[in-house]
Amino acid sequence: MMRLTPISNLMARPSFLPPFMFGLLFATFGVILSAKYSSITVDQSALLALKSHITHDPHNFLATNWSTSTSVCSWIGVTCGSRHHRVTALNLSSMDLTGTISSQLGNLSFLASLDIHQNSFHGTLPIELTNLRRMKYLDFGNNSFNGEIPSWFGCFSKLQRLSLYLNNFVGVIPSTLGNLSKLERLGLGGNQISGRIPNSLFKCKELKFLSLGYNSLDGSIPTEIGNLTLLETLALSNNHFKGEIPLVIGNLTSLRFLYLSNNKLTGEIPLVIGNLTSLRELYLFNNKLTGIISCFFYSPFCY
């Protein structure tokens, strides 16, 4: 912790300084003080608050390492930016940690990447995280978070990756996710999400990876899926999707992995699937589909 000189000691004007000089000195000190206080010490207390919300750290990753006698920038899992010397990334993945996410984490105002996947974090995500406007990469996968997927995720206008797979999220996919115009990867698989895919999601034109499998989603696969022309992975298996596979699927020429198995899809398998030259894996089993896949074009799984 930074030690602050009690302000009363500073108020007594040293006799050798004329009043205007004292004013200048005090103003200068005030600027330094506020710069210091609004910077790395805030990051330190935010991380210490997170540490205090961790109830089990079986490998003692943080217990001794996250010590106030060293700079937060040398703490395990912490990365600081070279320019502002503030915490820009936090990676506590696969540390077997149990705990909750403290609201103070929202004070890490330079944070652009938060990866805590594969731990036992639980509870709900604090709304204070919306302060993290630089956020590009969020991975909360394989934990035990519950509650609804917060609609305020739509505030992270720079977000490129959002991974919430393998948690206990319930409710619907918030339509605000459609505001994430830079989103490239969205992983919501393995939760208890229900309802339809919101149409707004098809505004996320940069999506390459869309994984919604192992939930309770229903409705049809919307034809707007054809708008996501960069899609490489589309995983919708193990849900309650019904209706036909839309023909526009044939427009997704970058598709490599298409998982639609274990749904209630009906009708003919679209012939256009045979034209998807990048396709590497196609799972359609356990539906009520008819027809065959004809290869009009070279596609490795046809041979």
Ligand SMILES: *[C@@H]1O[C@H](CO)[C@@H](O)[C@H](O)[C@H]1NC(C)=O
């Ligand atoms: C904390 O861990 C980091 C990364 O493993 C290491 O470089 C650093 O020396 C450790 N600090 C202490 C005080 O153990």
Ligand SMILES: *[C@@H]1O[C@H](CO)[C@@H](O)[C@H](O)[C@H]1NC(C)=O
């Ligand atoms: C976090 O660390 C793990 C293990 O080292 C690594 O696989 C993962 O890519 C890192 N996450 C980020 C966002 O860099």
Ligand SMILES: *[C@@H]1O[C@H](CO)[C@@H](O)[C@H](O)[C@H]1NC(C)=O
């Ligand atoms: C940090 O966050 C907490 C909770 O969101 C808040 O009460 C506190 O005032 C914030 N600021 C600092 C400097 O810790």
Ligand SMILES: *[C@@H]1O[C@H](CO)[C@@H](O)[C@H](O)[C@H]1NC(C)=O
């Ligand atoms: C989820 O995490 C557990 C350990 O916490 C691990 O054993 C399991 O393999 C992980 N599952 C996936 C799919 O990563």
Ligand SMILES: *[C@@H]1O[C@H](CO)[C@@H](O)[C@H](O)[C@H]1NC(C)=O
């Ligand atoms: C985000 O999305 C919602 C619903 O799609 C919309 O009402 C809202 O205006 C959008 N913009 C912001 C900045 O949240």
Ligand SMILES: *[C@@H]1O[C@H](CO)[C@@H](O)[C@H](O)[C@H]1NC(C)=O
């Ligand atoms: C899909 O793309 C078409 C044509 O570019 C556009 O008119 C439509 O609004 C888009 N739909 C969504 C949901 O973004």
Ligand SMILES: *[C@@H]1O[C@H](CO)[C@@H](O)[C@H](O)[C@H]1NC(C)=O
């Ligand atoms: C799909 O491609 C066809 C021609 O290749 C085009 O006419 C059609 O508008 C495209 N559909 C969408 C939704 O982009």
Ligand SMILES: *[C@@H]1O[C@H](CO)[C@@H](O)[C@H](O)[C@H]1NC(C)=O
């Ligand atoms: C598949 O591609 C071939 C060759 O480009 C084309 O002749 C054929 O019409 C396409 N078939 C479908 C069903 O889109």
